[in-house]
Amino acid sequence: MLLALALTRPWGRRLPRLPLLALGWAGAGALAPFGAFLAALGVLAWTGAVGTGLADHAPWVVAIAYGGFSCYGLALARATLAYQRAARAACGRCTP
Numbered sequence: 001m002l003l004a005l006a007l008t009r010p011w012g013r014r015l016p017r018l019p020l021l022a023l024g025w026a027g028a029g030a031l032a033p034f035g036a037f038l039a040a041l042g043v044l045a046w047t048g049a050v051g052t053g054l055a056d057h058a059p060w061v062v063a064i065a066y067g068g069f070s071c072y073g074l075a076l077a078r079a080t081l082a083y084q085r086a087a088r089a090a091c092g093r094c095t096p
Helices: 002-008 010-014 017-047 059-086
Strands: none
Touching: 002 010, 002 017, 002 059, 017 059
């Protein structure tokens, strides 16, 4: 959550740019597919198509909770892209 705040709040512009971008893209790249896979697995278990081996979790909990990881990954990707565009330094030749 601190990373998401640093990418979206004005005080995040005072932090080093490259570590924030690396963490943002790595987090988005890991969370979005992970959440999508587990949400799909939860839906398949919910419908009875597969057994998950997650006896202590209801299948709908797996689909909803782990699907949230995918949503967070997509939101993190959007915040990282916005930060990348906003924090881009202007080219010395481009400015008059």
